[in-house]
Amino acid sequence: MSKAKKKPLSTDPDRPPATPGRLVWNHSTHLDGLIPVLEKLTKTTGISTITPAVLSHGRSNSPQLQLKVSVPIRGGYKLIARKGKTIQEVFIITDLDPNSLKTAIDQAIGKKKP
Numbered sequence: 001m002s003k004a005k006k007k008p009l010s011t012d013p014d015r016p017p018a019t020p021g022r023l024v025w026n027h028s029t030h031l032d033g034l035i036p037v038l039e040k041l042t043k044t045t046g047i048s049t050i051t052p053a054v055l056s057h058g059r060s061n062s063p064q065l066q067l068k069v070s071v072p073i074r075g076g077y078k079l080i081a082r083k084g085k086t087i088q089e090v091f092i093i094t095d096l097d098p099n100s101l102k103t104a105i106d107q108a109i110g111k112k113k114p
Helices: 034-042 100-108
Strands: 045-074 075-092
Touching: 034 045, 034 075, 034 100, 045 100, 075 100
Parallel strands: none
Antiparallel strands: 045 075
16 A cells, blocks of 8 residues: 655745645634635645633624734634624644634635735
8 A cells, every 4th residue: 555645835936845734623612614715724834733612691792703803822823704793712832923823714704805
């Protein structure tokens, strides 16, 4: 049985091949539609770990899933995910700057660039 070679995600010969990030499953409940978006984000070069965290309820209603970069943390950023009246914190360990991360989030959600 021969092993097939995996294609590296990075094409830069001076950089080691990038590996996809990992999605940590530490809760049994998540915002509806959040996990597929986070799985797309794990494929972004520069993102190493994504951890969905605390669920809470807010007052305002957000009919569609929103993901917003909130504050920097050690090694990455905290995101706030909203859908309906439910809010979930998401922690991302990444080398990306906030603008690059926002672009990656917009692409994962399916928003078009202006």
